[in-house]
Amino acid sequence: xxxxxxxxxxxxxxxxxxxxxxxxxxxxxxxxxxxxxxxxxxxxxxxxxxxxxxxxxxxxxxxxxxxxxxxxxxxxxxxxxxxxxxxxxxxxxxxxxxxxxxxxxxxxxxxxxxxxxxxxxxxxxxxxxxxxxxxxxxxxxxxxxxxxxxxxxxxxxxxxxxxxxxxxxxxxxxxxxxxxxxxxxxxxxxxxxxxxxxxxxxxxxxxxxxxxxxxxxxxxxxxxxxxxxxxxxxxxxxxxxxxxxxxxxxxxxxxxxxxxxxxxxxxxx
Numbered sequence: 001x002x003x004x005x006x007x008x009x010x011x012x013x014x015x016x017x018x019x020x021x022x023x024x025x026x027x028x029x030x031x032x033x034x035x036x037x038x039x040x041x042x043x044x045x046x047x048x049x050x051x052x053x054x055x056x057x058x059x060x061x062x063x064x065x066x067x068x069x070x071x072x073x074x075x076x077x078x079x080x081x082x083x084x085x086x087x088x089x090x091x092x093x094x095x096x097x098x099x100x101x102x103x104x105x106x107x108x109x110x111x112x113x114x115x116x117x118x119x120x121x122x123x124x125x126x127x128x129x130x131x132x133x134x135x136x137x138x139x140x141x142x143x144x145x146x147x148x149x150x151x152x153x154x155x156x157x158x159x160x161x162x163x164x165x166x167x168x169x170x171x172x173x174x175x176x177x178x179x180x181x182x183x184x185x186x187x188x189x190x191x192x193x194x195x196x197x198x199x200x201x202x203x204x205x206x207x208x209x210x211x212x213x214x215x216x217x218x219x220x221x222x223x224x225x226x227x228x229x230x231x232x233x234x235x236x237x238x239x240x241x242x243x244x245x246x247x248x249x250x251x252x253x254x255x256x257x258x259x260x261x262x263x264x265x266x267x268x269x
Contacts, residue, residue: 032069032121033060075111
């Protein structure tokens with residue numbers, strides 16, 4: 001709509017004009033920033049991507065109007081830290097059980113390559129190179145290196161620093177992509193392994209709980225089996241004695257009846 005109104009009134013699209021004005025007001029991108037963006041593999045917010053040696057660092061930092069270019073100080077801090085650790089923990093120089101020495105070498109190499117790249121844009125902008133500069137081949141007195149670098153293909157520069165002769169860094173980009181894919185695949189495998197381990201642990205815990213419950217049930221059953229069964233005791237028989245003085249089947253007076261016959265005892269005739 002704004003473009004339509006602008007065209008109708010002034011013959012110039014307003015949005016396009018505003019964008020042109022804003023872009024024209026911004027300073028041009030410093031060639032060092034462009035070089036660093038080409039040199040490093042950066043994420044969406046301008047930091048060195050995960051998996052890289054200096055992951056998480058921003059190669060261009062500080063005041064936007066006067067930023068710091070490069071990670072020379074960050075490299076040196078990490079180099080100093082590792083060198084101190086190696087000196088403290090491995091005074092004999094035997095690094096067979098650590099990878100810090102390899103990390104130290106990688107940091108030093110990367111620091112030197114970044115410095116070499118940034119030096120392409122160095123120079124004190126003096127009018128002319130001195131005789132000494134010409135004699136030694138150091139032609140930075142008049143920023144010759146920086147001026148020549150403007151015409152360089154930045155991808156070619158990165159290839160040269162990485163010892164890759166592809167011209168457009170296609171091999172470097174392919175290798176980086178393959179490394180990222182390998183890292184992602186390794187992470188996926190690790191996630192699956194962790195998930196399987198958790199599932200196996202849950203299943204093992206369930207089996208142990210079931211076995212414990214079964215063992216407790218068997219123990220209760222054995223305890224019940226050892227207890228005696230309740231018994232029934234009938235009451236003792238009870239009968240009434242005959243009335244009178246004669247007991248035990250006495251039918252006569254004065255004596256007992258003989259157990260073997262119908263006669264009387266010794267008191268009878």
